[in-house]
Amino acid sequence: MRYLFKYASYVFHPVWMSFLGTLCYFILTPRYFLREIIEAKLLAITIITIFIPLVFFFLLKNLGKVSSFSLNKVKERKLPLLASCLLNYMVLQQVFDQYNYPEAYLFFEGILISSSIALVASIFKIKISLHMMGLSGLSCFLLGIGHYFDLNMVLPIAFLLVIIGLTASSRMYFKAHNKIELMLGILCGGLPQSLLFFLVIN
Numbered sequence: 001m002r003y004l005f006k007y008a009s010y011v012f013h014p015v016w017m018s019f020l021g022t023l024c025y026f027i028l029t030p031r032y033f034l035r036e037i038i039e040a041k042l043l044a045i046t047i048i049t050i051f052i053p054l055v056f057f058f059l060l061k062n063l064g065k066v067s068s069f070s071l072n073k074v075k076e077r078k079l080p081l082l083a084s085c086l087l088n089y090m091v092l093q094q095v096f097d098q099y100n101y102p103e104a105y106l107f108f109e110g111i112l113i114s115s116s117i118a119l120v121a122s123i124f125k126i127k128i129s130l131h132m133m134g135l136s137g138l139s140c141f142l143l144g145i146g147h148y149f150d151l152n153m154v155l156p157i158a159f160l161l162v163i164i165g166l167t168a169s170s171r172m173y174f175k176a177h178n179k180i181e182l183m184l185g186i187l188c189g190g191l192p193q194s195l196l197f198f199l200v201i202n
Contacts, residue, residue: 008170014134018049081119088112110193129177132185140190144197
């Protein structure tokens with residue numbers, strides 16, 4: 001069980017959620033996109049939201065600013081979260097626009113809001129589960145996509161709920177978070193996605 005929980009903490013780390021959301025967007029939405037555009041957008045998201053954050057993390061680790069990939073200490077979160085805010089803002093400015101990719105644009109707006117809330121919380125020494133924030137944000141985005149395009153999202157959402165439960169259990173098992181921090185993460189990730197999607201799209 002210990003290895004399963006450890007595996008879940010890395011596989012469902014929030015650093016992958018932006019790419020997964022973008023991939024789901026291109027797969028699920030009935031909008032037509034050229035294959036070249038899809039590949040270019042996915043490459044851009046991979047570089048901006050995965051490659052650059054990982055390089056930045058290893059730089060901070062070598063400088064002694066962070067101790068683990070999970071950023072378990074509140075004081076370690078400020079710089080990575082600030083970088084996340086800046087990188088997501090870059091995505092909104094350079095990768096997705098609200099006219100040609102409205103749902104993806106709202107997805108990254110929601111991520112930017114969630115990251116900003118988590119950043120402010122870390123300044124006030126409030127710890128929010130970033131794993132829960134990423135997974136709940138992705139889940140609410142898929143719910144919004146399913147509602148707007150009238151898609152059957154029962155299986156994907158059921159799978160994500162299982163993953164959320166598994167990941168939450170792993171975070172508690174390793175004493176990385178308590179129940180309040182997990183709930184704050186769910187609210188911080190899910191509410192911005194839900195409010196933006198249903199208020200703006202509908």
